[in-house]
Amino acid sequence: MIPNKPSKKIFQLGARYSPEFVCTPFKLTLGTFIESLERGATDLGMGGGCGYCRFRFYWQVQKFILEDLGYKCRWFTLDYENPKQIIQILKNVSCGYNTLQAIRAFQITWIRNRLTDLTDRMLYKYRAIEIEKGSSERVAEEVFDLIITTKKVNKIRNLKKTIPKIFEDRIEVDKKANPLKVVINGEIYVVLEPTLNLDIHKRLNEMGVITKTPITLRRFIDIGERFNPFKKMDFQKANAYGRKYVPYRVGGETQENLGDAVLYKKHGWDGLIHLYPFTCMPEIITRSIFPQVSREHDMPVLSLVVDEHTGETGFQTRLEAFIDLLSRRKEDNV
């Protein structure tokens, strides 16, 4: 059962039953679970095991909270350090797939994910420079549909070439625009979930700023690219730069986030926005070291904390002020 798109209401529902200073993803996932159970879900799935940050332990606490609220359900947890268990679980919840079919289904997922990431990149670029407002979003919706409905694997792979063409042909762009380019990174859930980040990509695109996020779930599930010795995924490149500041892994995306500031400055991007949930342990480390990275590489960085009390107006004001600063820097440098 696919959960409903999260909304502020679900977020606050989760926050009501969550511990006082737990991190934001706990609250939103709890809210989503409550809503799904109300809609009739019987099994809940979540990450588990042992890790650096609290995430893997969420379900244990959420289970007791939901029990106390009177909900009954089964849980299954995925420990991504245990691939055998994941395949087993996928088999169990599928309709009678055998192991090979389960792995194949998984593979098709990550290939499709590559395409949705590509579509997002196109959207964040074209929405900033489009002449007819809303055209990019319409095209993106059609492309997402196309990705989901295309059945054969080789046809799916061909989409990689056709998607950029679709955007190029269908959307009229302002050729005189000289847009700012801003990278958005931070904690994975906050960056990917529009409810949490107040649809930051849309806000920036509407200000005429091209955005991009190197954060993607593919770093976990894209087995093809991850173990490909000839290809380096974005996060692996950023990792190399980040290690100069934090030489050992601390969980979350700390090293990648710090490295992104260096990497994207090299690629000519104008600024970086760092999003993270309140009390997120690894990201507080990132945030504390960003001033030094920003200074040393002359890359403006804005760190924004997000939780259920984040106000839209305040958020928007900070973004506008940051973009102002970047525009003025660009003018001064030209």
Add this chain to the structure above:
Amino acid sequence: MRKLLRVGLPKALIHYKFETMWKVFFQELGAEVIISSETTKKIRDLAVRSAPDEDCYSTKIYHGHILELKNQVDYLFIPRFGSRHKTDMGCPKFIALVDVLRSIYPDLPKLISPHLNVAKYGHNKIYFFKEVLKVGFIFTKNPFRIINAMRKALKADKLYKKKLIIDNDTLHKWERSEILLNKTPNEIPREKSLKIALVGHSYVINDNYCSLDIRKKLQEYDVDLITSEQMPRGLIDEQLDKLENRLYFEFEREILGTIMYFLENKTVDGIIQLMIFSCGPDSLAGELASIFAKRQKEVQLLQIVFDDLTAEAGMRTRIEAFIDMLKRRKEKTAYHIPTLRIT
């Protein structure tokens, strides 16, 4: 005579777990060990002024201790503690603490920060030994001296733990009021004393400034205390095995394990849990503790959250109210022999 190299050990965070081990190690290597003073208002003010504001209170205090020590020593020892167990981790902040400090304070002395992470990096005893040698060679060229220092340090640590952590028999004796584990003004254990388990991180329950002197306050009320640090490890593991997902924060295990043990065995009147605002593991373990405590009615749980703004008056009031309530419950359920009643 060659001047001794001075090594600074900030008295905060996991120092409270490893003080004996580290002190003996560096002293055997011929260094002068300087441990920062107990936390004071001055340290706290330094801390709050310069540490990142979202860090947990204990990490900010660590910054304060570093600022106090930095001009008194040649080296600061800030180990990157990831994990020493095949699955259990410390807090991720410990691993990058030295990087954050280096980033914020440009004028620190030389830093010694060996890295250990058994769970995620697969470090084994040989790796640990190599890190020890690396640190040791800063102070001496003689590898045998380093090995000797390591052996003495580990032995001292073992002795310290033996004195601190009690075994099951001692625990049961305390539960029956036959012995005292922590001082009270009247040294003789009395049936009428309130038995309270004080649980929390070692750097909170042993830090008098951060915990607003709670141990002294409880002593004034003649409370018979046991702390989570003293509990036998076997019992803690037994309790935590009841959870379906392992609680993988090593230093949180003794906290939740102690609470679960006493909630099940009901051999204390109350449990006081000291939590730190914005502590990751505390937020989850504290929630579980609260849920379990609500599911039974014999043992009362008081959770106090500390941060840099916690006021002493408010805390004193809560403790008084809690103790009052426990006393009244005990009197109601106890079998009264009026002549033995002491008011």
